Amino acid sequence: MDTRTSYLGLELKNPLMVGAGPLTANAESVCRCEDAGAGAVVLKSLFEEQIRRDNEGLDAALEQEENWHTEVGAYREADLALRYGSHEYLEILRASKKRADIPVIASINGTSAESWLQFAKDIEAAGADALELNIALIARDVFTDGATIQTEYENIVRRVGKRISIPFSVKLVPYFSALPWTINRLCSEGAHGFVLFNRLYRPHVDPGSMHIRVDGEDKYSSRKELAPSLRTIAGVAGRVNADFAAATGVHEVEDVLGALLVGASAVQMVTAPLTRGLNVLTEHLQGMKEWMESHEFNDISSFRGRLSEMNSAEGTMFSRTQYVKSIAVPSGSTNR
Template sequence: MDLSTSYMGLSLRNPIIVSSSKLTGNIEGIVSCAKAGAGAVVLKSLFEEQIMAKAEAGLRKNDMYFWYPEASDYVVNIAKGSGVQEYLDLIKRAKQEVDIPVIASINCVSPVEWPSVAKKIQEAGADALELNIAIFPFDKHATSQQIEDTYIDILKAVKAQVSIPVAVKIGPYFTNVTGMTYRLAEAGADALVLFNRFYNPDVDIATMKVVADNIFSNPDEKSIPMRWIALLSASGIPCDLAANTGIHYSIGVAKQLLAGATVVQLGTTLYQNGIPYLSEIVKGLDEWMQKHHYKTISDFRGIVNNLPENTAAFERIQYMKRNFD
């Protein structure tokens, strides 16, 4: 079977990508992913807020910065430069060690700081860039239009600085997912990663502290990206679509591809089962294709959208009484 495919113009040996995570935050993990059969890797995200937090910590350690305002700018720039350089070094090393596409990732919340960094990422050799944009809508004065415009502004600012493909990873919490995804595609996104799985808080009733809820996805969450990938691919959105969240097994990969996904990203299942488990998922997809007599990925990608009743099922948002009879 031929599992090869194309994603944002990049040639992949199969449509299974290791998503941005701690697993891809060091060269050992990246090499392990490649050896296990990954079609590509997305490096652990470079966080805008994380770098700025390091800068603020540096300022707090020395009171002199409060007396010399210009010194605070210097510290911020040093912190940013240090964090970015480490990331650029990882990209360069990864490109030397593996022969699969290396996709960098930036977690950004504004269009100001990161366009120049994106250019450096391209110069370091990254094959593509994934913008992980998550803007928490807490400001009661900010309209949904203003928040959505920020996503577009970030994308356009980055696209103006690089020629490598750019994907945008978003969450599902928009008033109009279809409208927002089309805006991103029309603004230049080469791919959309659907969907980001956000941090969720919980409360420890013994310590009264806020703690992280379950950080891992479960297979039941696969239906959220699958629904929107099916609808968007059927509508002809002019960009590639990557399925993310809730995909743990080879059958889950097949389902997302049947719905129209260009590629599938995996994370949690590799944490839980180990990176070598990736080879089992690739093998399982190959065996499923053989069983159903598909020779290539394109033979079955999106075919569930060929039946009108399937589209209607993906559009349904309410349970009907007969489902429980």
């Protein structure tokens, strides 16, 4: 069975990627993912916010010094603390590239316009095979309209695209009023692919203590969360010139196959290998091969996208917004 797939112009030996998170936080764990059969990995994100927090102490100290050391002012202006902070990340990237044979995709989450560009350039220079932009600009106030946020996404993608020549994807959250249009716009600004979707932290309200909490469990997805990814990919695959990776809720081999059938080129998994062990990758790869054999598919391109909206009337099932017809009333019962 030929399980190879193409994602962001990279050849992956199979479509099972380990997504950004604790399993890809250093070169050792990247190698463990490779040994378990991963087709590619996305390194844990470089978070500008985190670097800034780590450097807050340093920054405060420098502020004191600035009065009598002129070079301190220049240091602060050049935001060297930020660059120094990303040094460790670049080392992890270099070590991962040196030790692993599978594609290593770096991931960044910036908060200031300039940092996206600087990080992207540094990451390209450090040898990443591709870059994932983990952009999660969420409307948090009552004054910012959707168009403003949309423009911010477009600006980041356009500017990064102009600055680097490695392929890059955008990892999106699902909160857009016209997602297919957004994807199309970001694609024309230079994005080569999309990871659909990122999963934001989901705190819950604990009525007992009347507090909002985040427990360990809230970090992990369930299989039921995959539907929005499948719906979106089914609608856009083949209609825009980009690759798609399904993420959030890919737990079982059926989820992997479902994602490929609606048009994804690959999947990203974090919860499943994190909670059940990396051997889920080995099992899913085996399961995928068995399914392909039993359906007489020699390669992924023979079935990828069969159930996308473009290729199948069934693909439109995902765009139903109401339950009207899908709730079957058992015969003999009264429809109250």
